[in-house]
Amino acid sequence: MTKEYTEQRESNAVNGSQDNPFDALVKRLDLMIRARYSLLYIVGAEEEPVEAVIAQVALQVTPARRVLFWDIVRGWEDNGSGKGSVMAALDRIGKTAVEEYTIFVLRDLHPILRAPYTDKNAPVVRELRNLTRELKRSKKTIVLTSHTLELPEELKEDVTVIDFPLPNIQEINHLISHIVEKPEQLQVSGLAKEQLVKACQGSSRAR
Numbered sequence: 081m082t083k084e085y086t087e088q089r090e091s092n093a094v095n096g097s098q099d100n101p102f103d104a105l106v107k108r109l110d111l112m113i114r115a116r117y118s119l120l121y122i123v124g125a126e127e128e129p130v131e132a133v134i135a136q137v138a139l140q141v142t143p144a145r146r147v148l149f150w151d152i153v154r155g156w157e158d159n160g161s162g163k164g165s166v167m168a169a170l171d172r173i174g175k176t177a178v179e180e181y182t183i184f185v186l187r188d189l190h191p192i193l194r195a196p197y198t199d200k201n202a203p204v205v206r207e208l209r210n211l212t213r214e215l216k217r218s219k220k221t222i223v224l225t226s227h228t229l230e231l232p233e234e235l236k237e238d239v240t241v242i243d244f245p246l247p248n249i250q251e252i253n254h255l256i257s258h259i260v261e262k263p264e265q266l267q268v269s270g271l272a273k274e275q276l277v278k279a280c281q282g283s284s285r286a287r
Contacts (some may be wrong), residue, residue, distance in 0.1 A: 101132050101247070107135070109242070110140040113183070117240050118215035119208065121224040121231070124244025128255040131185065133244075138183060145181040146279045151188060152178050166192060170207045178218035189230075196232035205234055 101112075102158035112120060124130040131149070132151040150156045162169040166189065170206060173184050189204075196205045211222060212235075224239075 084254065102129075105133055105242075105245075106136045106140065109137045112240060113137065114147075116216045117221070118218075118222070119212045119222050119235075119239050121226075121241045122244055123226060123229045125174050125227050125246070127187070127225065130244050130248075133181060133187060134223060142179060142257075143181070145183050147183045147185065149187065157204045166204045167207065170204070170211060173220065173222060174207075174211055174214065176220060178220065178255065181219045183221050183223055185225060189224050190226040190228050191230075193230040193232055193235070193237045196234065201275065205232055209234060209238060215278050 094189060109120070122130050122134075138147045139232065148156055148158060150162055150167070150169045152164060155161050156169065162172060166186075169186060176182055176184075192201045192204050195201055208222070215221065229241060231241075
């Protein structure tokens with residue numbers, strides 16, 4: 081997935097392009113956030129397209145929602161805080177003003193959620209439950225992203241899980257047209273192009 085492709089996705093969302101295969105997913109996530117679904121879990125093999133969709137969702141209101149990304153190694157992308165500590169990351173979410181339209185994206189919590197009863201991980205699960213309840217009265221949303229689904233019993237009633245799709249025929253056509261530097265040099269059309277598209281089904285966007 082290239083930076084240019086991600087930017088094209090965001091541009092399509094702004095301009096209402098009809099060839100954006102994520103339109104339905106963007107609308108679905110936007111409705112969930114408007115309805116105060118406070119904890120979402122997006123399962124997808126590829127991180128960049130998932131985050132590109134979240135960026136599109138942020139643009140569905142005016143002013144746009146703020147999107148903040150966190151991971152265990154680099155912390156929050158905007159200021160580097162919360163490195164190495166999920167609890168510190170969750171603390172920031174709790175302390176952010178309730179009236180701020182903010183989507184907090186937490187990457188790769190699955191190792192913690194896979195082992196929720198250790199002394200280190202149990203507080204994370206408890207605080208996620210606390211925040212899930214509190215955020216329903218705010219304009220804040222937590223989005224967990226991972227390539228795999230791991231949910232302890234304690235969170236199953238609080239989390240809404242979304243499976244991020246692999247590219248369909250529409251998107252594969254879009255990829256062929258927009259990613260290849262000079263698509264005319266492929267000299268593929270008709271039945272040959274149809275076979276190429278079908279051969280790509282089931283592959284990730286990176287492939």
